[in-house]
Amino acid sequence: MLSLLLLCIFTRWAHAALHHLFVGTVNGGSLYVLELDDAAKSLTVLKNLTAAGASPSIAFDQSNKYLFGSRPSDGTVSRYLIGPDHTLQLEGTGEIPASCNTTSFQSIKITSGTQSPYAIYGVASTGTCSTVFSMSITGFRTLKSKEIAGDVHSFAWSPNGEHLHALDSTANSILNYYISGDPDLQSLQATDIVTNATNVRQIITHPVGHRMYVVTQNSNELIDIPLRVDELLEKNTTQTRAYVLPKSYVSDAWVTTSLAISASNATLWTLSQSKAPDNTFIVSVFRLDPVTGAVLKPVARSSFRNNIGDGTKATSLLTPGPTIADGTDLVSFTTYPGAMTAVMGLVHKADGTWGISAYGRAMLAEDEGCCGEGAWVD
Template identity: 60%
Template structure:
């Protein structure tokens, strides 16, 4: 009996060491499923699924039964059902609510709603005109905000799902939308510029603290912005700033494109890179106050190179926080076609696996974990 119990416990523990990451493509035709074994520190391609088109931004619905992928070139979203073997079945493609006098966009970012599990929210931008939208997981219900004169490529939810914070990169402003039980995306509560900031790139929120973080693309700064207890923005925004790169880094050498928080709520990660074909990446980890989210100090930095690309494509790189225990993140690169998982061990950044997906020239876009 004891032997059987030990076998059962070992099997359960072993299974818990496997995690699955779904990855889209920037302009390719595949969706990838990768499997990470955190005991062996390996990352392998489990499936390479033919997609309805490129999916630079992907998201699960709250049930994790459906995966959604965007195609900015024609303003569409595709839905895929997720099988028990992690296979994907394309179930249909629909148009997002038309806006900005076009159906072609430079970027469409999507995320599942926190309060309503049946809605997917998104932002679509031409670079100078943007709109926020939501679509039901069945595709039969859509709504959108008023058009916004700006470039909204990133948005984040307040912990309770009552606020949606959208970042306008063109003006480096934050737009705070109220989300009711029956939202209409017309309740714009606040629009505030971030003082002395240019080219703000991505916004995220702390999972329990009333706090926003923003990274700037060209000046490579981490901005720490406290909110009111109701997650409203209090007057003109004066952010607490932390330099992401070392002091002697030449101006213009790096751009910062992504920021994420580990599941511990105590570690924040940033990702910076140079232009292709050199493709040097810099990952920086900051210590946070786990309750308030205030940035304490920089604790670790790691760099690596990835030479794929011919220098003609605008490189992108994205961080994906791991939802399971541990201070870990995944990152994807384009046109480098690499997916890697990094973790914080003490005050050092260690690799927990890497996979090269160079067979698809459009890889890699965003990724999402299936916990």
């Protein structure tokens, strides 16, 4: 009986150590499933699945039953049924509402709504014209906002799920849409400016604290912006700034492309990369107040090189991963060009300081279209 109990415990522990990351492609025709064994610190390609086309942005619905992938080249979103063995079955492809006098976009970013009716929301941009859109899980209902004379390729939900904050990189502004139980995407409540900023790149919000964060691409800054209780920006509020790179670095040699909050809400990660031909990446980690989201201080930084890719396209992305059994928060990042996916965690070292530990790296060099956005299913 004891041996059987130990076997059951070990089996449950071993299963819990496996996590699965889906990765899209920027201009390829595959969707990848990668398996992370967090105990062994290994990342392997579990499946290379044929997709309906490139999926640079992917998202699960709230039930994790379906995976959605966007295709900017023809303005479509495809839905895949996820099998118990992590296979994908294409169930259909729908067009996003016609926008900006085109069906071909430079970028389409999608994510799942956090409140009922749990539709898929997205932003599509030509680079000079953008629209916010929504598609029901079944695909039978689509909505779109009025067209935006700017480049919107990043957006984030308020903690209560009732506001969608869209970042316009052209005007360095944040558009706040109210999302009701029966949304129409016509409720643009406010447009606020990110002060003294240019080339804003990505926006995220703290899951419980009333604040949002923005990174700038060229000046490599992290901007902490408080929100009111109603999730709108407080007028004339202080927007706290921190440089994500050491001051000794020449800023115009680097671009900051992404940021992410860990699953525990305790850390914020930023990703920067050097311009060609060096092709070096730097990951910086900041401690957060887990309740308010206030940026407390930088605690760790790590650099590494990717020997594949020319480093001229700033498309590398961070995705928050699971918190594993020992309490370590994980994040993954994907690169294009470069065809690399890696997983890292923030660990507390014996000397009391924090460090970044590698949990696995997978090279997909045979696929020149890899890698797009990642999404964790468990």
